[in-house]
Amino acid sequence: MLVSNIASANNGLTQNKKQMPLYAFGSNGSGQLGIGHMDDVSVPTQCIFTTDDTGDDQNGINDASAQDEPIRIVAGGNHTLALFKSGAVYAAGSNKNGQCAHDPSRVPSLLQFSRVVIVGEEGRRIDRFNAVSATWEASFFVDAEQGHLYVCGVGAKGELGLGENCVEASSAMRISEFPSAGKEIVSISSCVSHTVVTLSDGEVHGWGISRKGQLGEGNIQKKILWTPQKVEGIPFFACQVACGREFTVIAGHPETGEIAVLGSNKWDVLSGRPKEIKEYTILAASWHGVYVHKKDGSAISWGRNDRGQLLPPHLPRRAKLAIGSEHVVAILESSKVVAFGWGEHGNCGTNTDPQGNVAGRWNEVPLNIEGSTVTGVGAGCATSWVMTS
Template identity: 45%
Template sequence: MPLYAFGSNGSGQLGIGHIEDVSTPTKCLFEDTSPPLPASEITRIAAGGNHTLILFSDGRVYATGMNEDGRCGSLPGVDDAVTRFRQVVVDGVERFRDVSATWEASFLVSGEGRRVFVLGSGGRGSWGLEGGLFVVGIASGMGHTVVVLENGEVYGWGAARKGQLGQARKGDKVVWELVRIEEVGFRATGAACGREFTVVVGDREKGEFVVLGSADDRWGVLVGSSIPAPVGCRSIEASWHGVYVHRQDGELPPREMGRVMDLAVGSEHVLATVDERTVVACGWGEHGNCGPVTDAQGNVKGICSPISLPEEALDVVGIGAGCATSWVITRD
């Protein structure tokens, strides 16, 4: 399953074999001599500030990018930067259920869902979970992480000053242990994290969600959350400063956007699949993550710019977006 990447690459986080930014989709490289089987599918791409994790449907995880603190799973000091995707094995474990990443750390949920392995820097409280908890979902912002449990409860740790772990924890600034977030009000099924806020999702058919954090609401996240979510929304995702609701009918407000097959939200940009051969991007694109054409400020603003795919690329089956990084997954 060919994977292409473009955007910021100063630490090798695109996994294309070098550390130069690129503005056109470039094929990713894997170090492993036995890469995932063609039948395997990429189920999640999680991006930190300068590193990337890829989760395949068979549970294998591959990482690339900055590794000076071991966030890519390799020994720091030996490989401070990884420029090709390398399989992550932690304490002999090589199959995982889910992954997420803060700016400087990686989180991997074990296959049985009862442990979370932490790699990288924990200076923002990004430490592990105690055993005995069954995790069905994990999400991370720049400095905080939340997990959704099988029973619908939500727990988190890390940066808390803006209320991203609930109002009760704002005074702690940083939470160094796993704490339950009490302000949800429904059975949680998933979560998404912005830079300083958390979106907890309940029953998508009912449009259940709540936004925690973004205390000063500088970007209007809390004001927007007062608008009821569309009933039957397909997904809710978050950038650093925004929340994106992908409706079941494929539309993404505003209506001019038309029908969207797939949506990927990065730190300050968005990718969308319009059809099996068309990917568009908009937002902050200074590093080439929205393609080669931007305005004088490095933005793709007011329009959605089409991304030119390599001639050898077949149908698009998935997309991903991170911190000024973009990915396109194509059929074998």
Template identity: 30%
Template sequence: MTQMKSAIGKLKIFSFGSNSRCQLSLPTGEDVSVPTLVGKQFEVRRPLEPQHLELVSNGNHTLLRLKHVVYSVGDNSFGQCFQSPSTEPIRSFEPVSQLLPANMTPVKIAAGWEFSVVVYENKSTGGQAMYVAGTGPRGELGLGPNVRVCAQQHVVPSFPPAGRRINRLAAGMSHVVAVLDDGTAYGWGNARQGQLGPEHVACRTGVWAPAAIALPDGFSPADVACGTHFTAFTSTSGQVVVLTSKDKHGVITDVPEQRGLLRSGWTSLHMLQGTGDITSWGNNSHGQHRPEQAPKAAMMACGSEHTIVLDRDTERAVYAWGWGEHGNCGQQQDGEQQRQHVVVTMPRQVFSVDSQDGHTNHRIVYLAAGCAASWIFMVEDE
């Protein structure tokens, strides 16, 4: 019997928020407070596998990994979009054009303030290589002592170690952490605030190449999330370990007992439980913590100081809260004061599939958030 091929569908991307360098893949260069359809659309095979879709956004640039291709958009002053450096931003998603060794496919991406990381995997051997581009004044590129700028993509030497694979990858503004398949963790970049563990705090100018991070005995990391000055790990059993030397916002002292999917903002942490409830801790100066009125969530994405979620009951509406100065939490609503527009403490509905002309037969498959930026991905129902 001939096996039926999976159907082809259009992936439609809506973005809103900070767009000064066109990092939303909207060419106007102006902030947007209404989710706006990105001009570039992509064909995907349905069902779309979750591991084939990933978007990361930091500073003023964005990376999109869609199965076997990485796309970039936004500020490219230092080559952080893996394109030739230019003072002119990239205004819509463009495939990374620089040449790679044959038979390599991207499997992980991360973005810091002005640098980017892509992990490629050899489809034949399973071996991995990590490439970086951009600028990192505290070792964020991981290329060795005092390598601050890499205008063309460059492979990080001897990482991951021979025979090892990167299972998880995350970046804060100025540091990067990788969790390997043997349960070890490595980090590089800014370490002064203890985000790479106490053993690296003395590296005042940064950790310039991937270095092992000491974790508690018996702790096996399953996932990692990076804030500005901390790194948070979850274990295979759901335990949380947070690394920072100055617990200014209580990200260590207020770790909850609940277990779930961990995500990070600049100064706060958020955990999506299997029940759809969200537990938030850390800084709440901009309404980052989950409001009591928030719906149960089927998906969650955390940006610099805001959160967006997919309503679990309908799976057709998206809500936002937190710091929304650039429109990343939607439009100011009638009756709201100006501060409420900037600091959204009540869950605000920012998107509904049913309100999109011609798209009511679509479903939301992915959410992403970055530096005052929000993203919603839809595909047509099968």
């Protein structure tokens, strides 16, 4: 019965399925966990990856073998993108506006992960990517071969970056002339309504909503940037970027540790920043907070903490950190996986307070992955992920 229901929801594209080294728990009302149904779960559940019914590897399931590993999860409001070490990307969840890079008239939702394949200029097949990001209802893909940036989905306020009043791309479209010749995208981050990238020459560019200063003070009056524009006033060579709901965090090289925060100062996101973040390995942002993970396993965080989103006191050193919309998933040096913050959808496990929070402490996440090793974690919009090999 389960297979029958899944095939119906995905319009017959899920005849062949395979469980993969990725586990998910949390919000799942649109199938964004890729576990075959649309019910929230509070225990890590193995994700399902599909091929089409011809078995010709059109969706690339044979690439995601035991030799391949998921390395990054990004999430929109109701969809998820999983980037693998090979460069393969898989999507799950709502596709009603094409945000999963499939034809929405044929596949309005994906309850299992399906391979992203984009048709580029002159019919070129693009199925390997260097990076991905997602706004609420759109997705971005950096072509691994040529470095071009593609977008699909919807965004009424410039989120697509395709030009004034271009608010829908039901199939993936290239953002033309970006990056310009001789430049490459080094880092890309999106939040609900804006996207920012750093380029190989140290410049920062962004698009989407700009009225809070998240795309630089010079763009506040414009309110919306419909195409990628340079963010002026960054006094250092930018290497990494992280987007919160109404702010942007930009960092220089880890050896020098420069940091700039642009946009709204709600929850003291701007005023609470440190002077430098030397030796950082991960720069990340929730909707209302900032997190910096350093080479020695230490970490700092600042911003909103009314639901326990920030690092709790006495949390042991972390091997990995993943930051969601309002929660955190971490691998401790003991190899335990823990979660804390706002967990009302089960994304922090079952042991929450009456408001659905794990505040001032952490939950150890029970894992049933016998024979596998935890290699990473991910976090999205009330979703949590455990990567294994």
